[in-house]
Amino acid sequence: MDRRHLMTLLASMGLAKSAEAAAPAASATKIEPVRLTDAQWKQRLSPAQYRVLRKEGTEPPGSSALDREKRVGIYQCTGCNLPLFASSTKYDSGTGWPSFYQPLPGALGTKTDFKMLLPRTEYHCARCEGHQGHVFSDGPPPTGKRYCNNGVALTFVPDAG
Numbered sequence: 001m002d003r004r005h006l007m008t009l010l011a012s013m014g015l016a017k018s019a020e021a022a023a024p025a026a027s028a029t030k031i032e033p034v035r036l037t038d039a040q041w042k043q044r045l046s047p048a049q050y051r052v053l054r055k056e057g058t059e060p061p062g063s064s065a066l067d068r069e070k071r072v073g074i075y076q077c078t079g080c081n082l083p084l085f086a087s088s089t090k091y092d093s094g095t096g097w098p099s100f101y102q103p104l105p106g107a108l109g110t111k112t113d114f115k116m117l118l119p120r121t122e123y124h125c126a127r128c129e130g131h132q133g134h135v136f137s138d139g140p141p142p143t144g145k146r147y148c149n150n151g152v153a154l155t156f157v158p159d160a161g
């Protein structure tokens with residue numbers, strides 16, 4: 001990489017930082033990362049939100065009103081407002097956590113964790129890397145996936161129409 005390319009890259013990273021407060025990305029094809037310091041996250045989030053989003057905590061089952069949310073709308077990341085799930089993919093898994101069978105395209109990243117000894121697939125917001133939940137293979141058709149999400153990590157935006 002030559003110097004000019006490097007400067008262009010650095011400039012675009014700077015732009016990404018300032019775009020963090022902007023509206024949710026219109027397209028899932030290009031997601032600018034949101035990077036804040038630990039102190040900034042603590043300031044932005046409630047203690048419960050911080051524990052889940054930044055420390056991969058898990059809220060108690062049944063503790064989120066979003067588990068029972070049935071309105072039409074979009075579920076956004078509480079950390080950065082990126083739309084993660086449409087209400088049309090939400091279903092009642094009976095677990096006490098909001099559950100979805102499919103995320104919006106490009107909205108999530110995944111990694112494997114071993115916190116419960118057996119490997120699980122952790123998933124997080126593709127923009128701010130905030131932890132959302134775990135995905136399992138016992139979901140309903142058409143995907144057979146169960147995205148088991150912490151309600152505190154989501155913000156529900158009802159469809160105005």
Ligand SMILES: [Zn+2]
Nearest residue numbers: 077080125128
């Ligand atoms: Zn996010």
